[in-house]
Amino acid sequence: MSTELSTTQQHAIDAVRARNDTLVSLSELGTQLRNPDFRNSPQVLELIPTLADIFVDDCHSEPLTLEALRVLINLTADSDRNRCQIITHAHLWRRVLGMVGTERVSILLAQFVRNTECISKFSQFFYKLGIHEPLVKSLFTGGEVDVASVEFLAGVLVPEVLTPEFVPVAERYLPVFVDLYRPHDDLDHEDTAELYESLSTLLYHLTQFDDMDTTVLPQLYPLFEQYTESSSVSRQLFSTVGNLSSMHRFGTIADVHTALQWLPRGNLYRQAAAYLVVGNYVQSQAQCDEVNALVGDTFIRDYFSTAFSDVVQYQSLHAIKNLVTSATSKQVLDHPSFMGFSKVLIDNQSYYQEIFLTYLACVKKLVRLTFNDVSTSIYEYERLWSLVDSDEIYLCICPFMDRSECDLNQRLLTKVFCAEMPVEATRVLDRLKAQAVVLKNNVEMVTRRLGADSNFKNEVLVRLQKLGEMVSGSDESHPQHQVVANNARYVAGAMMAVGDAEVVAAARQMLV
Numbered sequence: 001m002s003t004e005l006s007t008t009q010q011h012a013i014d015a016v017r018a019r020n021d022t023l024v025s026l027s028e029l030g031t032q033l034r035n036p037d038f039r040n041s042p043q044v045l046e047l048i049p050t051l052a053d054i055f056v057d058d059c060h061s062e063p064l065t066l067e068a069l070r071v072l073i074n075l076t077a078d079s080d081r082n083r084c085q086i087i088t089h090a091h092l093w094r095r096v097l098g099m100v101g102t103e104r105v106s107i108l109l110a111q112f113v114r115n116t117e118c119i120s121k122f123s124q125f126f127y128k129l130g131i132h133e134p135l136v137k138s139l140f141t142g143g144e145v146d147v148a149s150v151e152f153l154a155g156v157l158v159p160e161v162l163t164p165e166f167v168p169v170a171e172r173y174l175p176v177f178v179d180l181y182r183p184h185d186d187l188d189h190e191d192t193a194e195l196y197e198s199l200s201t202l203l204y205h206l207t208q209f210d211d212m213d214t215t216v217l218p219q220l221y222p223l224f225e226q227y228t229e230s231s232s233v234s235r236q237l238f239s240t241v242g243n244l245s246s247m248h249r250f251g252t253i254a255d256v257h258t259a260l261q262w263l264p265r266g267n268l269y270r271q272a273a274a275y276l277v278v279g280n281y282v283q284s285q286a287q288c289d290e291v292n293a294l295v296g297d298t299f300i301r302d303y304f305s306t307a308f309s310d311v312v313q314y315q316s317l318h319a320i321k322n323l324v325t326s327a328t329s330k331q332v333l334d335h336p337s338f339m340g341f342s343k344v345l346i347d348n349q350s351y352y353q354e355i356f357l358t359y360l361a362c363v364k365k366l367v368r369l370t371f372n373d374v375s376t377s378i379y380e381y382e383r384l385w386s387l388v389d390s391d392e393i394y395l396c397i398c399p400f401m402d403r404s405e406c407d408l409n410q411r412l413l414t415k416v417f418c419a420e421m422p423v424e425a426t427r428v429l430d431r432l433k434a435q436a437v438v439l440k441n442n443v444e445m446v447t448r449r450l451g452a453d454s455n456f457k458n459e460v461l462v463r464l465q466k467l468g469e470m471v472s473g474s475d476e477s478h479p480q481h482q483v484v485a486n487n488a489r490y491v492a493g494a495m496m497a498v499g500d501a502e503v504v505a506a507a508r509q510m511l512v
Helices: 007-018 022-032 042-057 062-075 080-086 090-097 103-113 119-129 132-138 147-156 164-180 189-205 217-225 231-245 253-261 268-281 285-295 299-304 311-323 329-334 338-347 353-370 378-388 391-400 407-418 425-452 454-473 481-495 501-511
Strands: none
Touching (some): 007 022, 007 042, 022 062, 042 062, 042 080, 042 090, 103 147, 132 147, 147 189, 164 189, 164 217, 189 231, 217 253, 217 268, 231 268, 253 268, 268 285, 285 311, 299 311, 299 329, 329 338, 329 353, 338 378, 353 391, 378 391, 378 407, 391 425, 407 454, 425 454, 454 501, 481 501
């Protein structure tokens, strides 16, 4: 279906088709293509094969080449339809490859990563074309940095296309982009912002592998001060440090020494990154002891005295999780800032699930380390448990219940016996183990609750029934089937002591 064009627009198309006076006709077409309605007309779409042929066959002078590139730039502006069509013309892109490093080619390439819903398709195309290699080389030909080329590379060198085979190339590129991450006095404010956004994106993308060389990591710390106007730039630098320090090849005590040198200094993203590096280094008890001996007694106090300003910085809690010991766990729980830390992460858990899971893992470890000491009571921290309000944490603290009828104990009974039955075998086991501990230590309390609270009793009966159905209906060949079944029967056996006829009958049914 054709769109009605103006006389000038139709003339521009006809002149290009005729391939007469090509320079003039391309100039006129390029001007008309600035009109989005014309640019997206069916007639222009039909003209694209002709434009590709003209670019390859007829543009042998610099003025013609520049004019043809101007046409292609305007043709692809905000038009995925035109972009998708033009990438099908291989002969055009073979010529473009030979022109990488020129200003207009850089602008043309950048069109494919701006305002597009087809970035996956375009990144696949340009990655297979191999255009990144000459483009990276062109960044060091002297003169001003090519912001458009860096923007394009950030758009197409994405994790979706970067296979493990790309690791050696990524290792070669990382120092290149770190070197570009420096002041460029010749750029205006807008180009400066775009450059740092693109560079931080590239660094982040090029470090999303399972393993790679990490020697570039110490060079990243100074970069946090280069550009501080964008939180997204700082976040991506932070994540890049996290990526590199998570690699299998990362990790000597010298890396920890380097990270610690940056902790007293101002930039909060850099401080958080340094803490994260320390945490990622610690993968064993020996390393935990080694780092704790290095950082001294003030590490926890200094960490919680850091006024983090962005939720992503709280990922650095990983350091506390990995370094805390039975000697320091109460120091963490008692620190005046720990409740504030907790509230930030709990309030933002739906947006930062991974960070919240790090927090939960930290709290679970604190529970295990702290309350084995009988001088410390879970009841000192009721505000924390209420704030967290997590089944996982309730299951962790229930072994440390006393025999009082306090509100926390009643809440723990509800959570342990009446919460929804989880699906994952490991979580089922956690709940069964918690039930077994409570029945062993507090069977009288459970009996009293069953007699006084009909809702609680009904919930227990329903859960026993569902547990029996789950055990009898599960795949016996599953490696954890027998473990779950044995724990379920143990709980059923312990339930025989609660003194409630209906519950005992339901428990007995599981033992048949």
